[in-house]
Each structure stands twice: as C-alpha cells, then as structure tokens.
Amino acid sequence: MANQLSGLDQIFSALADPTRRAIVMRLCAGEASVGELADPFEMALPSFMKHIHVLETSGLVQSEKSGRVRTCRLSPDALVGAEDWFQQQRATWEARLDRFEAYVMKLKKEKEGAAAKRPSRASKRKGAK
The missing domain is CATH 1.10.10.10 (Winged helix-like DNA-binding domain superfamily/Winged helix DNA-binding domain)
Known part of the structure; x- marks a missing residue:
C-alpha cells in the first residue's frame, strides 16, 4: 500500500x-x-x-x-490506481450520506409525529372560552 x-x-x-x-x-x-x-x-x-x-x-x-x-x-x-482510490472514496462518502439522509428522515418523522400529538392552536382557543 x-x-x-x-x-x-x-x-x-x-x-x-x-x-x-x-x-x-x-x-x-x-x-x-x-x-x-x-x-x-x-x-x-x-x-x-x-x-x-x-x-x-x-x-x-x-x-x-x-x-x-x-x-x-x-x-x-x-x-488505474487513482481511479480505484476515487471509487473507494466515493463509496465511503455515499455510505455516509445515505446514513445522514436516513437520520434526517428519522428526525423529520419524529418531529411530524410530535406535532400531530400536540393540540392545534384552534382547539386550544376553543377550550379557553
């Protein structure tokens, strides 16, 4: 190497x-x-x-x-050696970006789930009357 x-x-x-x-x-x-x-x-x-x-x-x-x-x-x-090096780097970064995308999607779903569980502002106003 x-x-x-x-x-x-x-x-x-x-x-x-x-x-x-x-x-x-x-x-x-x-x-x-x-x-x-x-x-x-x-x-x-x-x-x-x-x-x-x-x-x-x-x-x-x-x-x-x-x-x-x-x-x-x-x-x-x-x-050929340089091309192999680039392919290894590309594979590493694609895997990292895939993991990052999955993490972002997980956070987005968690945020959407938390927002759905909270009462809306309109229902809060109705309950305050």
Whole structure:
C-alpha cells in the first residue's frame, strides 16, 4: 500500500499543474511530438521538458526519441490506481450520506409525529372560552 500511495502521490502531484493537465488532455487525442505539445504554451522548451519529465516520472506519459523528434503518448494504465482510490472514496462518502439522509428522515418523522400529538392552536382557543 505504501508503494501504491507513493504512486498516487506522484499522479496527483503531476495532475495538480494546469499545464500538465492540458498536456494529458491533448494526449487523450493521440500521441504527439514534444514540439506539438509545447506549441500552445508560452514557455521555453527546457521549462516545458520539466513538465514532460514529471508526467513521465508519474507514469502518466511515455516518450520515445526517433532521430531528433521525441514523441509522447498517454499511458492510461497509470490512472488505474487513482481511479480505484476515487471509487473507494466515493463509496465511503455515499455510505455516509445515505446514513445522514436516513437520520434526517428519522428526525423529520419524529418531529411530524410530535406535532400531530400536540393540540392545534384552534382547539386550544376553543377550550379557553
């Protein structure tokens, strides 16, 4: 679990940056050269390569060099651990919210039951005459 958590930390850290998220979104459409990926961003290529390196280290992106061109592609299997974590969190919170809803409904029924047992204001006024 500790190794998996470390991998999750790397994935979440990599996806915490908007530039890296944009790179991942672009790679969802298919592989691309570093030059193509860097084109929409106003930064120097060495700075952009740092983003690619973070994505590669996290396992989200793989790249290979052919001549002078480095091509990147998405490695979707890296997201399986994060997806599993999200599903566990969703299940936990859904169970908590279901219990909370049941508790609120119980309180509502108790309040309605208590209100039905109390005499109405109109019957109190009739009894006071």
